[in-house]
Amino acid sequence: MRPLTATIRLSHLRHNYQLLKRLHGNKMLAVVKADAYGHGAVRCARALADLADGFAVATLDEGIELREAGISAPIVMLEGVFEPAEYAAVDEYRLWPGVQNQWQLESLLAYRWREPVTVWLKMDSGMHRVGFFPQNFAPAHQALRQSSQVAHIVNMTHFARADEPEQPMTAAQLAAFETAVAGLSGVQSLANSAAIIAHPAARRDWGRAGIALYGIEPFPGACPELKPVMRLTSRIFAERTLQPGEPVGYGASFITERSTRIGIAACGYADGYPRTAQNGCPLTVNGQPSRLIGRVSMDMLAVELDHHQGVGSEVELWGDAVSVATVAQSAGTISYELLCHIKRANYVYQE
Numbered sequence: 001m002r003p004l005t006a007t008i009r010l011s012h013l014r015h016n017y018q019l020l021k022r023l024h025g026n027k028m029l030a031v032v033k034a035d036a037y038g039h040g041a042v043r044c045a046r047a048l049a050d051l052a053d054g055f056a057v058a059t060l061d062e063g064i065e066l067r068e069a070g071i072s073a074p075i076v077m078l079e080g081v082f083e084p085a086e087y088a089a090v091d092e093y094r095l096w097p098g099v100q101n102q103w104q105l106e107s108l109l110a111y112r113w114r115e116p117v118t119v120w121l122k123m124d125s126g127m128h129r130v131g132f133f134p135q136n137f138a139p140a141h142q143a144l145r146q147s148s149q150v151a152h153i154v155n156m157t158h159f160a161r162a163d164e165p166e167q168p169m170t171a172a173q174l175a176a177f178e179t180a181v182a183g184l185s186g187v188q189s190l191a192n193s194a195a196i197i198a199h200p201a202a203r204r205d206w207g208r209a210g211i212a213l214y215g216i217e218p219f220p221g222a223c224p225e226l227k228p229v230m231r232l233t234s235r236i237f238a239e240r241t242l243q244p245g246e247p248v249g250y251g252a253s254f255i256t257e258r259s260t261r262i263g264i265a266a267c268g269y270a271d272g273y274p275r276t277a278q279n280g281c282p283l284t285v286n287g288q289p290s291r292l293i294g295r296v297s298m299d300m301l302a303v304e305l306d307h308h309q310g311v312g313s314e315v316e317l318w319g320d321a322v323s324v325a326t327v328a329q330s331a332g333t334i335s336y337e338l339l340c341h342i343k344r345a346n347y348v349y350q351e
Ligand SMILES: *Cc1c(COP(=O)(O)O)cnc(C)c1O
Pocket: 031, 033, 078, 158, 191, 192, 193, 194, 208, 209, 210, 211, 212, 218
């Protein structure tokens, strides 16, 4: 078997949920969209089933998958439906739809619900992606409130820059939200991971924790108590010692300066390790610090071995010694993208 392995520590997931929920107070959704950021949505949701107040997904299929796996807690569809016909399944599977525009609102009200539905009504407080503009929020709220088909309304918004704690935009979004919901009934949900950690004023009735749940700090130094849930590891399956002045890999982007012992690990960009990771990106060999050499290939990458053991050694691509955030920075992207892109790895779940 090819040795590329994503080890998912479910005890770390539970630790992170409890830590973030203590910080936020009240209730908190575990955001498990995109297959739980590449960690496996069903396994993660089951591991949190006795702790989590609810879960959040992006699509109807993701919500149905959790229900069919036996998850009975509330499940929010963050962006709502993509066509009115989806409401029948939203109803059948007892999901909580987001409503972020007029056609979603009207078709939700036109549908005949078996039981009154809980709606997450989204405001565009400044991110300018989806949601009702502040001036249109009260009319949307009123239309829902007047319907006997609607059980509860959760007033929600989302921050564009909560992971930049010094940035004034979050406070401006908060103020826009406050003004627009003044006097409106219903509970509130504002905070993603970064806001749960860095913006106490955004902690309301429901938090929505994603990246931090998986143990990744949303910005450097945010919360050292988080424990990384995933370790992505592989093994060295070939090695060689090169004379000074020899190239390594495609494009000969690395040239040895001295006699250099290198190892080849079974992991490449087709597995989700980023091709844009820079020469020298940190990793470990049998727990000892080492680095990436040259360009990442589709199925393998080169590692500086020096005095480390060779063939058979474990290489940690990210996890405990090297944060996925460090690799993401080297590759010019963010942890979220790397985690979502893992393919071809064996998943091993540890309780
Ligand atoms: C994905 C998402 C979250 C979770 O964000 P993190 O930064 O991963 O904590 C929260 N709210 C909404 C609306 C989202 O789409």
